[in-house]
């Protein structure tokens with residue numbers, strides 16, 4: 001009897017230990033506040049067990065770093081490379097992780113066959129075909145979409161993409177309407193960078209644009225703040241918070257959709273501290289503002305980040321170092337979420 005009881009207690013203790021370990025990840029803390037955490041995934045990550053472990057530990061949502069973009073998915077009019085997307089979606093499903101589509105329309109990473117259109121009609125037709133093919137295929141499996149990515153210039157004017165030039169500024173509402181019609185349950189986002197602080201030209205232009213969509217009943221669920229930040233630029237928590245709140249007043253969600261905080265490398269103690277403060281401030285905002293629904297970092301390890309090749313002399317922007325070790329900023333981020 002005594003032995004049996006000891007076994008039962010030991011088993012209970014192990015279960016307790018396991019459950020308390022399981023709770024100590026960003027995604028489990030975030031779940032208590034009603035938002036998801038996650039990372040962007042490069043398809044190669046899914047062939048590396050160490051990367052898979054990190055993705056699973058940190059993600060209740062994942063987003064594709066590249067494989068859902070036009071050039072990767074649909075390099076020509078008739079060939080669709082579903083293999084990589086299916087692999088990511090199946091990986092996520094088997095680990096009960098949500099998937100965000102990035103991105104249906106963007107000015108970058110496009111194949112040659114959509115560099116120009118003969119008419120507005122032809123552009124609209126191509127747009128509809130892209131939306132319905134993707135969203136019908138993954139209906140009920142992709143929970144949210146970046147419908148259009150990076151549609152503004154820094155001065156708040158609209159970026160003259162191929163869609164803008166061929167269709168006009170209403171290309172965005174056309175895409176949103178078609179997307180809602182195709183999968184009514186998917187959450188629809190417009191995603192941007194440098195749009196997080198109220199008072200910034202681009203951020204205000206985007207807010208006014210989105211408010212007008214909402215006022216006219218165009219379907220939209222939220223806005224993505226990419227948050228590719230740098231320690232050398234000022235960061236204003238109050239301005240980010242008031243921006244989040246004005247979207248809440250419109251009934252919209254905000255996704256922290258591509259977070260990283262780069263700094264000059266090799267990094268100084270002072271930059272590392274600034275980076276930590278920024279990650280913690282964003283964690284605090286995500287906890288405190290109910291309409292923030294996700295906190296996604298753009299990658300997870302400094303080994304793979306897009307930063308060093310795009311901003312030479314900068315790096316160390318993420319929460320894991322080049323050896324896949326959690327950095328002090330990771331621990332500070334988790335501590336902030338746990339408070």
Ligand code: G3I
Pocket residue numbers: 065066069108109149226258306
């Ligand atoms: O896969 C090819 C490889 O075969 C080829 O040899 C090599 C030569 O350049 O290019 C490889 O493709 C690169 C791809 O990343 C995969 O590594 C592309 O050139 C390169 O342009 C592409 O960069 C991506 C960039 O978007 C443009 O699509 C970055 O990985 C990705 O992190 C970045 O992500 C964007 C978001 O989508 C939107 N917000 C900003 C963010 C950072 O720029």
